[in-house]
Amino acid sequence: MAPTTEAPQTVEWQGRQVPVWPMRTINYSLLLSQDPDEVEKVTKACLEDGYFQLDLNGIDGRRMLEDREEVLRLMHRFFSAPLEAKNEYGLIDSHLGYEPVGNRTGAFGAGTRDGYEMLKVSRDEIQQGSPRVPSPIKNSDDLRVLEHAIGSCNTVTKVILSALSTGMGLTGAARFENSHRNDRPSTTTLSMMHYLPANETGQHKIGHQKHTDISSLTLLFSDQWGLQIRPPGECGAREMGFVAPRPGCAFVHVGDSLRFASGMRFQSCIHRVVPFDPAEHRYSIAYFLRAEDDTMFQDSEGRWVTAKEWHDQKFKAFTDPPVWQAMAPKSMILGGMVEDGADDPVPIVPADLVKGAAKETAVEA
Ligand SMILES: O=C(O)CCC(=O)C(=O)O
Numbered sequence: 001m002a003p004t005t006e007a008p009q010t011v012e013w014q015g016r017q018v019p020v021w022p023m024r025t026i027n028y029s030l031l032l033s034q035d036p037d038e039v040e041k042v043t044k045a046c047l048e049d050g051y052f053q054l055d056l057n058g059i060d061g062r063r064m065l066e067d068r069e070e071v072l073r074l075m076h077r078f079f080s081a082p083l084e085a086k087n088e089y090g091l092i093d094s095h096l097g098y099e100p101v102g103n104r105t106g107a108f109g110a111g112t113r114d115g116y117e118m119l120k121v122s123r124d125e126i127q128q129g130s131p132r133v134p135s136p137i138k139n140s141d142d143l144r145v146l147e148h149a150i151g152s153c154n155t156v157t158k159v160i161l162s163a164l165s166t167g168m169g170l171t172g173a174a175r176f177e178n179s180h181r182n183d184r185p186s187t188t189t190l191s192m193m194h195y196l197p198a199n200e201t202g203q204h205k206i207g208h209q210k211h212t213d214i215s216s217l218t219l220l221f222s223d224q225w226g227l228q229i230r231p232p233g234e235c236g237a238r239e240m241g242f243v244a245p246r247p248g249c250a251f252v253h254v255g256d257s258l259r260f261a262s263g264m265r266f267q268s269c270i271h272r273v274v275p276f277d278p279a280e281h282r283y284s285i286a287y288f289l290r291a292e293d294d295t296m297f298q299d300s301e302g303r304w305v306t307a308k309e310w311h312d313q314k315f316k317a318f319t320d321p322p323v324w325q326a327m328a329p330k331s332m333i334l335g336g337m338v339e340d341g342a343d344d345p346v347p348i349v350p351a352d353l354v355k356g357a358a359k360e361t362a363v364e365a
């Protein structure tokens, strides 16, 4: 592996040095022309790591970056609206609608809840021209912002998917794009997340639980620290470490569906979100490119499932109460990826704001 990042190798978090994992950087403009070296590089990144930084600086990616800025502005406005307005439709479907803080398990496992609110907009609904979005962002300018962003994210992720098909030597109907056609129903969605400061949510509502994504590819934007990953290692995924935000880049990672579609050859990325600075509001945007609903693949337990079934079962595992979640196979939450040791090798030195959460981690480990 050839790491290409200027980020520090460790960073201080909660009183100890935590790794900042190096990773490959893929140039979007080169990928757009299917540059053979870049195709090989992105394929290797998915085979060996399951993630990479996508550099969108330059004429081809700049439009995506501008769309992202517009979405960020819209998010700030939306999330400051009253709860009743944001929750006008509630969670319409698991890939569509509003979820308040605390709907899922939190960053530090059983007994904690998540510390973010989230609005998801379905790509299919945007394409059909009748999206159900809450009134604070329902005017025509806002809908255009969402349409542009979803259009850009769709193009960018399809370019990556196409390079991966080529890199894996797939042809004709076997190419990954053929199970991600725009006119077929899917749970593909744009997800906008707002993590509240830990001192507002309290010590038991923090971050985002450790998981792999349901999706084929996730295109993730955030300027702020907080995302952690466990890179795959020879004896199972290694220690939790941070992903350094990079200007003009998106963090792209492989989710379960593409790992399954690759016959388990691609790595699915184990990640979670923790409060890097417990006093700040954190904003992130994730585009989840998902396979057509009726795509069949063999999951981590060897069962034949459709993309929609995997989506619904795993979403349920994310939102189930801890007792039920503990009964779900571990391969559900982590997509069959294996870990080496606990998330945090030594118990976290408790910072005042997350004292309860740190205790939970120590117990869990
Ligand atoms: O907020 C982030 O940076 C990551 C969110 C995430 O992992 C997810 O929504 O699946």
Ligand SMILES: [Fe+2]
Binding pocket: 211, 212, 213, 271
């Ligand atoms: Fe995720």
